[in-house]
Structure formats: structure tokens, C-alpha cells
Amino acid sequence: MERTPARRARWTAARLTGIRDETPTARTLRFSVPGWPGHLAGQHVDVRLTAEDGYSAQRSYSLAGPADGDTVELTVERVPDGEVSPYLTEIMEVGDEVELRGPVGGWFVWRPESAAPVLLVAGGSGVVPLMAMLRERRHAGSRVPFRLLYSLRGPDSRYYADELRRPDPGVDVTYLYTRGTPDPWPRPAGRVRLDDLAEGGWPSSFEPDCYVCGPTGFVETVADLLLTLGHAPERIRTERFGPTGG
Amino acid sequence: MAIVSRGFRGRPRAGGDRLPPGQYLVEDFPVLSAGPTPRVPTDRWEFAIDTEEGETHRWSWQEFMALPQERPAVDIHCVTRWSKLDTHWEGVSLDVLFEDVESAAEYALVHSYGGYTTNLPVEDLLDGKAWIVHRFDGEELAPVHGGPARLLVPHLYFWKSAKWVRGIRLLNEDWPGFWETAGYHEYGDPWREQRYEGD
Numbered sequence: 001m002e003r004t005p006a007r008r009a010r011w012t013a014a015r016l017t018g019i020r021d022e023t024p025t026a027r028t029l030r031f032s033v034p035g036w037p038g039h040l041a042g043q044h045v046d047v048r049l050t051a052e053d054g055y056s057a058q059r060s061y062s063l064a065g066p067a068d069g070d071t072v073e074l075t076v077e078r079v080p081d082g083e084v085s086p087y088l089t090e091i092m093e094v095g096d097e098v099e100l101r102g103p104v105g106g107w108f109v110w111r112p113e114s115a116a117p118v119l120l121v122a123g124g125s126g127v128v129p130l131m132a133m134l135r136e137r138r139h140a141g142s143r144v145p146f147r148l149l150y151s152l153r154g155p156d157s158r159y160y161a162d163e164l165r166r167p168d169p170g171v172d173v174t175y176l177y178t179r180g181t182p183d184p185w186p187r188p189a190g191r192v193r194l195d196d197l198a199e200g201g202w203p204s205s206f207e208p209d210c211y212v213c214g215p216t217g218f219v220e221t222v223a224d225l226l227l228t229l230g231h232a233p234e235r236i237r238t239e240r241f242g243p244t245g246g
Numbered sequence: 247m248a249i250v251s252r253g254f255r256g257r258p259r260a261g262g263d264r265l266p267p268g269q270y271l272v273e274d275f276p277v278l279s280a281g282p283t284p285r286v287p288t289d290r291w292e293f294a295i296d297t298e299e300g301e302t303h304r305w306s307w308q309e310f311m312a313l314p315q316e317r318p319a320v321d322i323h324c325v326t327r328w329s330k331l332d333t334h335w336e337g338v339s340l341d342v343l344f345e346d347v348e349s350a351a352e353y354a355l356v357h358s359y360g361g362y363t364t365n366l367p368v369e370d371l372l373d374g375k376a377w378i379v380h381r382f383d384g385e386e387l388a389p390v391h392g393g394p395a396r397l398l399v400p401h402l403y404f405w406k407s408a409k410w411v412r413g414i415r416l417l418n419e420d421w422p423g424f425w426e427t428a429g430y431h432e433y434g435d436p437w438r439e440q441r442y443e444g445d
């Protein structure tokens with residue numbers, strides 16, 4: 001059985017074959033990468049953009065879905081004044097090329113053989129690698145119970161809204177809105193709190209594997225709250241996307 | 247030859263020859279760690295060097311703070327591609343800590359509160375190349391950046407500069423650390439772009 005797919009040390013061309021808008025500021029990009037070696041849910045790639053004059057810039061992006069032949073999908077949020085994300089979300093068109101390298105990362109991964117219940121806690125675009133885990137679960141026919149707590153500004157900021165709305169037995173999705181909620185909504189808008197994790201997560205006695213991903217401040221807060229709730233540090237895996245935000 | 251991405255211009259370039267290949271400059275201080283941030287009170291902190299002969303050298307926080315302090319100003323480079331120039335630290339050179347350590351070991355496995363480990367050759371820790379630091383930018387080092395104390399080895403990618411450092415084990419054989427078993431490079435020289443295993 002394939003476990004950790006061989007990592008590709010080389011840069012390879014990736015051609016954009018499809019675009020799907022997720023929100024007004026984020027879109028999913030589908031690339032064709034001939035010879036893609038496959039990957040695990042949670043891994044990321046490095047993307048390299050090169051300008052006419054030879055200057056290049058590189059950033060990391062999580063793989064949004066499980067391995068599917070030569071196709072890989074990323075979901076990118078436009079960071080205002082960013083160098084790379086505005087190109088990926090606004091300028092790039094189907095048929096354009098970037099270079100990819102990966103998959104990267106052997107720790108922030110979920111494997112379908114795993115039997116422990118799973119808690120996913122996403123902040124904003126941090127939902128991307130966690131969505132890959134949910135999709136991998138479905139794809140592999142795993143029955144492990146998953147809970148997703150998804151902190152986001154408001155209903156318009158939801159990624160994968162249709163897919164997450166569809167019932168998926170064994171998967172609970174809870175939205176934690178930080179700025180504005182649908183009307184009516186049981187929980188007032190606000191940042192993630194201890195109660196959210198206590199009610200929407202798993203008791204620590206179930207020994208769930210916890211995956212936390214998002215902006216650095218968010219990940220710090222959530223990881224600390226999970227420790228407070230008694231989760232063992234070695235069961236809390238984190239991926240920090242960026243310096244700012246909440 | 248790299249593939250040109252149509253319509254990509256990039257930012258005005260800064261950093262000049264102090265920026266290793268594939269890196270970009272940041273002004274803030276991003277955070278990369280694999281799990282929660284451990285909180286280690288200084289009254290329970292200790293730092294230890296264990297030799298290959300089984301000898302242990304230990305320092306309590308008071309003992310460590312009483313050692314001669316240095317203030318390195320260095321450039322740091324993270325494997326996730328940010329670099330930060332002229333960062334200011336305060337701490338103890340590993341040359342000081344190794345003064346009375348008798349060892350012929352070539353390899354070091356650094357370990358941290360919280361369980362993190364990273365490996366590097368002993369020679370990369372000596373001769374003014376590495377410190378155990380406890381202040382950043384004139385302030386106590388925040389837990390999220392590795393406080394109370396972290397290793398600082400600025401000539402290697404920053405994951406080698408273990409946060410929350412607790413000790414160094416000297417070994418005759420190389421033993422991979424946390425990221426090194428998860429696909430990252432054994433050595434991690436930013437100037438040779440040794441990011442991942444096999445680079």
C-alpha cells in the first residue's frame with residue numbers, strides 16, 4: 001500500500017485547467033500536473049511564479065483535495081497587497097502556467113487507516129487542508145467521526161459552501177462567525193472561545209486527533225484552548241498560514 | 247529554465263545579496279511550529295548538555311543568566327521562505343556552554359520542552375555560530391517565539407534554531423530530528439537551498 005508518496009524535489013510545470021470562485025476574495029484553482037506522484041490529505045505544495053525578467057517568488061499552498069491522477073486543486077485567499085495571492089486569484093487565467101513542487105509535509109496529515117476521532121479547527125483559509133481530510137475520508141469510505149469547527153467572518157466567507165451543506169454521515173460542521181451571522185443564529189458573532197471547542201469538539205477522553213489550521217494568532221489561541229480542555233499536546237497538530245489576521 | 251507565468255511582475259526587489267535564493271523579506275515575525283506553544287516557567291527551566299560518555303552538564307535559569315551574555319545581530323531565514331534581516335538577540339554563546347564539556351562527538355540532537363527535536367553537526371554550534379538566546383529586540387523572548395529560551399543558529403534554516411530549548415545530546419551517530427524525519431533536509435543551508443530531503 002502506498003503510504004507517504006515520494007516527494008518531488010523538482011519543480012514541474014502546472015497548467016491551470018479550471019477556476020471556481022469560493023467567495024468574493026478566494027478561488028479554487030485546478031491544475032494539471034503531468035506525472036504528479038500523489039499526496040496525503042493535509043500536505044501542501046510550493047508554488048513558484050517567475051516574471052519575464054527572471055525574478056521569481058514562491059509561497060506554500062495546501063492541497064485542497066485528495067490525490068486524483070494528475071489533477072491538483074488549491075484554494076487561495078487574496079491577501080491585500082500580497083505579491084503572489086493577487087496573481088493567483090485575479091490575474092491568472094485558464095491555460096496559464098506556474099511551477100509546483102511537492103507534496104511537502106509529513107506531519108500535518110490525516111491517513112484513512114487511522115481510527116481515532118478527528119477534530120478539525122479552521123480559521124479562514126485554514127479550512128483548505130482540513131477540507132482535503134474531509135474529502136479523503138469520504139473518498140476512502142472511512143467511518144471515523146469528524147467534527148469541523150470553522151471560524152470565519154460571515155456567511156459570505158464560506159469556502160466549499162455547497163459541499164459542506166450536503167449531509168455527510170459521521171461529519172458535523174459548525175460555523176463560528178466572527179463578524180456577522182445569518183439571522184437568526186444561536187451564537188453571537190465573535191472569536192473562538194473555550195465553550196465553542198468544548199461544545200463543538202470531542203471530549204479529551206475520546207483522545208481525538210486535533211488538526212488546527214489558520215492564521216498564526218488563531219492557531220495559537222485554539223491550541224492553547226485545546227490544552228486547557230485536556231487534550232494531549234502530541235495529539236494537537238498545527239499548521240500556521242501567516243503572520244496576521246484572526 | 248524556469249517557466250514564465252504570464253502577467254506576473256513581482257514586487258520591487260529588496261534585500262540584495264543578503265537574501266538567499268527563493269526567500270523574501272518580512273518586517274514582522276512569522277511563527278512556525280508543529281503543535282501548541284509550551285509555557286515553561288523559569289523556576290522550573292533547566293538546560294543540559296549530555297555527552298556521548300553519559301556525562302551531563304546542567305544549568306538552572308539563574309546559573310544560565312549569570313554566564314557572559316552576548317548580543318548577536320543576525321539575519322534569519324525560514325524554510326517557509328521568509329527572511330528577516332538584522333534581528334537583535336541576547337543570550338549565551340554555545341562556546342561558553344561547551345567550555346567544560348569533554349566530547350569527541352560529531353553530532354548533536356537538540357531537544358525542547360514540548361518534545362521537539364532537531365539535529366545538526368556539533369561544529370555548527372561552535373566558534374561563534376550559535377547561541378541560547380532569551381531576549382529578542384530588547385524584550386524577553388515571547389513563548390510563541392520560543393521563550394524562555396531558544397537556540398539560535400542563524401546560518402541554517404530557522405527550524406534548526408529550536409524553540410523552548412531544553413538540552414543538547416551529543417552523539418557519535420547522526421539522529422534525525424522532528425522535521426528531518428518529516429521530509430525536510432538533514433542540514434538545511436539556506437544559501438544552497440537545502441529545504442527538503444534530497445535537495
Ligand SMILES: Cc1cc2nc3c(=O)[nH]c(=O)nc-3n(C[C@H](O)[C@H](O)[C@H](O)COP(=O)(O)OP(=O)(O)OC[C@H]3O[C@@H](n4cnc5c(N)ncnc54)[C@H](O)[C@@H]3O)c2cc1C
Nearest residue numbers: 059060061062075076077079082083084085125128241242
Ligand atoms: C504550509 C502553508 C500552507 C498554506 N496554505 C494556504 C492555502 O491553502 N491558501 C491560502 O490562501 N494561503 C495559504 N498559505 C499562505 C500563503 O503561503 C501566503 O502566505 C499567502 O497567500 C500570502 O502571500 P502573498 O504573496 O499574497 O502575500 P505577501 O506578499 O507574502 O504578504 C503581503 C502582506 O500580507 C501579510 N500576509 C502574508 N500572509 C498572510 C496571510 N495568510 N493572512 C493575512 N496576511 C498575510 C504579510 O505580512 C504582508 O504584510 C499557506 C502558508 C503555509 C506556510
